[in-house]
Amino acid sequence: xxREEFERLCLPCYAKVLxxxxxxxxxxxxxxxxxxxxxxxxxxxxxxYRGQASVxxxxxxxxxxxxxxxxxxxxxxxxxxxxxxxxDEAAQQAQQARLTSLALLSRLSQRSRSxxxxxxxxxxxxxxxxxxxxxxxxxxxxxxxxxxAEATSLARQEGxx
Amino acid sequence: MSDPNLMAYYDGELGSxxxxxxxxxxxxxxxCREQLAEWKALDALVRGEGPGELRPRLRLQDRQSGxxxxxxxxxxxxxxxxxxxxxxxxxxxxxxxGVQSFEVRHGACRYRVETSGARLLMVDLEDExxxxxxxxxxxx
Numbered sequence: 145x146x147r148e149e150f151e152r153l154c155l156p157c158y159a160k161v162l163x164x165x166x167x168x169x170x171x172x173x174x175x176x177x178x179x180x181x182x183x184x185x186x187x188x189x190x191x192x193y194r195g196q197a198s199v200x201x202x203x204x205x206x207x208x209x210x211x212x213x214x215x216x217x218x219x220x221x222x223x224x225x226x227x228x229x230x231x232d233e234a235a236q237q238a239q240q241a242r243l244t245s246l247a248l249l250s251r252l253s254q255r256s257r258s259x260x261x262x263x264x265x266x267x268x269x270x271x272x273x274x275x276x277x278x279x280x281x282x283x284x285x286x287x288x289x290x291x292x293a294e295a296t297s298l299a300r301q302e303g304x305x
Numbered sequence: 306m307s308d309p310n311l312m313a314y315y316d317g318e319l320g321s322x323x324x325x326x327x328x329x330x331x332x333x334x335x336x337c338r339e340q341l342a343e344w345k346a347l348d349a350l351v352r353g354e355g356p357g358e359l360r361p362r363l364r365l366q367d368r369q370s371g372x373x374x375x376x377x378x379x380x381x382x383x384x385x386x387x388x389x390x391x392x393x394x395x396x397x398x399x400x401x402x403g404v405q406s407f408e409v410r411h412g413a414c415r416y417r418v419e420t421s422g423a424r425l426l427m428v429d430l431e432d433e434x435x436x437x438x439x440x441x442x443x444x445x
Binding site: 167238241242244245246248249260261263264265269270285288289292295296299304305 | 312313316317318343344346347348350351352353354
């Protein structure tokens with residue numbers, strides 16, 4: 145994969161990779177750093193891409209690993225919530241929903257968080273989720289069910305579901 | 306039906322035959338329908354879409370077209386015009402004249418001041434000999 149091909153195939157995925165990082169990390173600035181690092185690593189490793197997985201799945205896998213690395217290196221801290229300028233009531237509600245979502249995700253186990261983001265936010269299929277998380281495809285449903293049970297229980301405790 | 310099948314249905318992972326079976330099951334199974342609704346709400350929460358009130362508010366009526374809105378506006382204008390035309394006539398309140406005249410002395414000078422309410426009518430300055438030195442307002 146030369147530079148031109150890399151740009152043509154990979155750059156259209158940037159928004160979704162950033163979305164994954166932002167959902168996972170909860171902090172827009174750090175998410176942007178991780179998303180950029182994802183593309184840097186992908187570019188360096190472009191010769192190893194054999195086309196077994198789709199380009200987007202390959203990028204998600206790199207991004208997901210980087211998110212795990214960030215979580216491993218950093219001691220758990222309070223969620224760094226993004227700051228928004230509140231324009232009107234609708235924007236305020238949207239902000240509240242967004243913050244609620246990030247707060248909920250931040251309290252889930254790492255695997256559950258990944259599964260729910262990949263499925264609900266990025267709408268990946270079980271096969272794609274299996275590739276990103278490097279787990280057997282027949283386990284995706286089982287893990288996803290656990291993740292949903294964990295999130296439902298937490299959301300109920302917090303009175304947001 | 307076991308939950309994994311229901312979730313696979315929800316996630317669009319079932320083949321057509323199994324999907325059909327699940328849909329038939331859902332028609333008679335309230336708990337499974339509730340489970341689906343809960344997953345849907347949870348996914349919306351994960352996406353940051355929040356609860357139902359965040360959905361855009363629906364317009365209750367389609368925007369009217371044609372001459373009806375124009376007629377309605379014209380009638381409103383006529384009614385407002387009639388209210389304005391038939392309003393009780395406002396008479397100007399009688400303002401008491403209240404002209405006051407007083408003298409102020411300062412050293413050798415004497416000031417004669419006339420006021421009406423808060424309005425200054427005249428200041429007449431005379432020297433010690435009673436000669437007019439200056440006058441502001443009024444007639445000499």
